[in-house]
Amino acid sequence: MKITDSVLLVLKGCAMGMADVVPGVSGGTIAFISGIYEELIDSIRRVDATALKxxxxxxxxELWRHVNGSFLxxxxxGIAIAIFSLARLMTYLLEHHPIEIWSFFFGLIIASALLVARQVGHWxxxxxxxxxxxxxAAWWITVASPTETPNDWWFVMLSGAIAICAMILPGISGAFILLLLGKYQYIMQAVVDLNIPVMAIFVVGAAAGIVxxxxxxxxxxKHWHDLTVSVLMGFMVGSLNKVxxxxxxxxxxxxxxxxxxxxVERNITPGHFEALYxxxxxxxxxxxxxxxGFLTIYGIELLARIIVKKREA
Incomplete structure (x- = not known):
């Protein structure tokens, strides 16, 4: 892999990490629009019995080549760099400039959905x-209320599996799924308290879930490309309710x-917002x-086209 390709992949990972620290925004969305989604899923899929052997x-x-190690x-x-370096910045922006940052992501997701629509061969x-x-489905997830759930090991493991799957789906936030499952505060507290058994069970569930x-x-x-992409595009559009x-x-x-x-929040008009607050x-x-935000996505897409043309030249 060329150095320029490696740097570009790290930057795309950084963009995914930035999305992962934003409640309601999925790193899977960024992977989708940056053109690495299918390779990412396929690379994770290669963590199988052969890899274990x-x-x-x-x-x-051989293991490194089998799992596409350089790509992963x-x-x-990139994800790790973004999470550790930008989490504080994103937290600040969401706390002090929520309307501006959510508006940016609203435009970003609209443009992303339109670009994803191009990947559907036949409507x-x-x-x-x-x-x-x-x-x-995505709309329901954003409006559903959380329920009381057990703290038993099997449910913690199940929560990890479901949350990590949501994180790689465009438009759905894994952290929000944990909230719906009633396990967000429980898992966060386990991290704060360094509760190793709970954290280990959650990680095992997450690893099993994503693989x-x-x-x-x-x-x-591979077998139902257009239908699958259509569902994923629907996830992105449905998630607009959240942002x-x-x-x-x-x-x-x-x-x-x-x-x-x-x-759980209810969407209101700008006029109602002014009157209420x-x-x-x-x-x-x-x-x-x-x-x-809308133009940023098309800028990324234009840049990707230019890079592809240069490679083909």
Whole structure:
């Protein structure tokens, strides 16, 4: 792999990591629009029985090639860099400039969905129905209320498996899934307390979930490409409900620091927002940043086209 390709993959991983630290935004969306989604799923899928045999036999070179190690390393490195370096910045922006940042992501997701639509070879009643199912599922996830769930080891493992699968689906946040499962605060507290048994069970569930789910998703993309992409596009469109900039809390929860945070929110108009909170809705700034987010995605797509043309020349 060339150095320029490695650097580009690290940057794409950074973009995924940035999305992962934003509630309601999926790193899978960034992987999709940056053109590495299918290779990422296929590379994860290669962590299989063959990989385990190579590991046991200490044939590390063959193992590295089998799992597409160079690709995975660059992407994971970028994700780690972004999470550790940008989490504080994103937290600051979400706390002090929520309308602006959510507007930016609103435009980003709209443009992403339109670009993903181009990957559907033939639009017909099946692909439209698949899109509608994906949009309805994502919309329901964003409005569903969390339930009381057990803290038993099997449910913690199940939560890890479901959350990690959500993280690689465009438009769905794994952290939000944990909230719906009633395990977000429990897992966060386990991290704060360094509760190794709980963390280990969660990680095992996450590892099993992403490997098994990647096999299914890879198979679907190869055998039912248009239907699968249509569902994924629906997820992205349905998730727009989550990133609408003006909201009113309906239900709240206490985070790991004992602070009250919104759990279920209702979308409201900018005018209602001003009347409810007695502060400006920042409508002009929101529209501008929505456009910036929209154009950013098309800028990335244009850059990708230029790079491909240079390689083919």
């Amino acid at each position: 190579l590991l046991v036999r200490l044939r590390f070179g 390393f660059c992407v994971l490195l 017909n009643w099946r692909t439209v129905a698949a899109f509608a199912v994906g949009a309805a 098994s789910f990647s096999h299914l998703l890879s198979w679907l993309l 609408w900039p003006w909201k009113e809390p309906v239900e709240t929860y206490l985070d790991s620091h004992g602070e009250l945070q919104p759990l 007695d502060k400006p809705s920042l409508l002009a700034q929101a529209v501008l940043l929505c456009i910036v």
